[in-house]
Amino acid sequence: MATPWKTDNWFVSPWNYSEEVTKDYHPPKKVKIHDVTLRDGEQQPHIVFTKDDKIRIAEMLSEIGVHRIEAGMPLMSPNDLAAIKEIVKRNLKSEIFCFSRCMTHDVKVARDCGVDGVIMEIPGSRQFVELAYKWPMQRAIDLSIEATAFAKEQGLYVVFFTDDATRSDFNWLMDLVQQVATHGHMDALALVDTQGVLSPQAAACFARKVKERVPKPLEAHFHNDFGMGAANTVSAVMAGAEVIHTTVLGIGDRCGNTPMEETVLALLTMYGIDGGLDYRKINKLSKLVEELSGFKIPANKPFIGDDIYDIEAGMVTNFYKNVFEKNLLTVYPVHPDFVGHREPKIGMSKKSGLVNVTIWAEKLNIELTDEEAQKVLDRVKLKSHDSKRVLSEDEFRKIADKVKAGK
Numbered sequence: 001m002a003t004p005w006k007t008d009n010w011f012v013s014p015w016n017y018s019e020e021v022t023k024d025y026h027p028p029k030k031v032k033i034h035d036v037t038l039r040d041g042e043q044q045p046h047i048v049f050t051k052d053d054k055i056r057i058a059e060m061l062s063e064i065g066v067h068r069i070e071a072g073m074p075l076m077s078p079n080d081l082a083a084i085k086e087i088v089k090r091n092l093k094s095e096i097f098c099f100s101r102c103m104t105h106d107v108k109v110a111r112d113c114g115v116d117g118v119i120m121e122i123p124g125s126r127q128f129v130e131l132a133y134k135w136p137m138q139r140a141i142d143l144s145i146e147a148t149a150f151a152k153e154q155g156l157y158v159v160f161f162t163d164d165a166t167r168s169d170f171n172w173l174m175d176l177v178q179q180v181a182t183h184g185h186m187d188a189l190a191l192v193d194t195q196g197v198l199s200p201q202a203a204a205c206f207a208r209k210v211k212e213r214v215p216k217p218l219e220a221h222f223h224n225d226f227g228m229g230a231a232n233t234v235s236a237v238m239a240g241a242e243v244i245h246t247t248v249l250g251i252g253d254r255c256g257n258t259p260m261e262e263t264v265l266a267l268l269t270m271y272g273i274d275g276g277l278d279y280r281k282i283n284k285l286s287k288l289v290e291e292l293s294g295f296k297i298p299a300n301k302p303f304i305g306d307d308i309y310d311i312e313a314g315m316v317t318n319f320y321k322n323v324f325e326k327n328l329l330t331v332y333p334v335h336p337d338f339v340g341h342r343e344p345k346i347g348m349s350k351k352s353g354l355v356n357v358t359i360w361a362e363k364l365n366i367e368l369t370d371e372e373a374q375k376v377l378d379r380v381k382l383k384s385h386d387s388k389r390v391l392s393e394d395e396f397r398k399i400a401d402k403v404k405a406g407k
Helices: 051-064 078-089 104-113 126-132 137-153 170-183 200-213 229-238 260-271 279-293 314-323 354-363 370-387 393-404
Strands: 032-035 068-070 095-101 117-123 157-163 188-193 218-222 243-246
Touching: 032 260, 051 068, 051 078, 051 279, 078 095, 078 104, 095 104, 095 137, 095 157, 104 117, 104 137, 117 137, 137 157, 137 170, 157 170, 170 200, 188 200, 200 218, 200 229, 218 229, 229 243, 229 260, 243 260, 260 279, 314 354, 354 370, 354 393, 370 393
Parallel strands: 032 068, 032 243, 068 095, 095 117, 117 157, 157 188, 188 218, 218 243
Antiparallel strands: none
């Protein structure tokens, strides 16, 4: 790609691709998306997915091209168990994983579901072992070794998942990981920022340091408590992480997980890493999860918010009018068609200018002289100010009719 920062679908900064910026990047050859919407995403308070909800979301995730779907935790409830089994039966294009504690009983249940792999959780910091789990450390090690070895015997792909790893003493953490890798089994290691407390620079350093000590594929599982989920995940990828754990809409515990939409599009447009998704279905997937979760997408949420492509300000509307036909990326970083978003709308409010009035009048077949258009704009601004909102087409028409009637 001659200009990876500027294509028919996006226009970002060429600085992203300058040698000075990219010289220390060490990304993998391919990045996989491991979706955790159905497990970690559902842990957000007030979100409850039914069995049918989970199946519908899983089918859509597979349709969009997600590589792996974490369908849930089988022991959560009978309906979750049934949902996982049914998702497996659908023979989706995505690999199906489930979440498991490091206990052989959990692994047996996962095996009986027919999943391809398991995310096996263990406390990864002294405070989690001693305070949250209230376990002696040796128990955590013994359970991890026994359960991961058993999972391998069952033919499952094992991702070792150390809770609270980013607040752990690094050498202590590596000792735990290496004991499990040596005496148990580990196909991949998840870098887990349970409390969302990494900075982007620390995420890259963490991934590099672990990669030096653990000769296994790394998976980035980051939370969003400081709004750093996407940035941290991208940083970990550029340091070598091969799999990213994300949720649709960024739903999840507390402030949520790494949002899929922002992360995959940042990787694609700013770093030249294509996750292989059907990006034009991103809004379709997001609306489905919004409907089934009851979580309202913020209007300004990147790529999927209802209002992100809309315009009210007069100056910006003028820019938009000038570029709409052939150069829409002059005013947007990503084309709405590329992410399956509806076309931009021109709003009418106290921020609007004469160009807004002209566009609306033409759309509604209202003929206005220059003098009338200015009077309409003056009244629009006043009404919008006093009502603290944008105006509807009906309100605009009434104002225009009064102006034309000399009232």
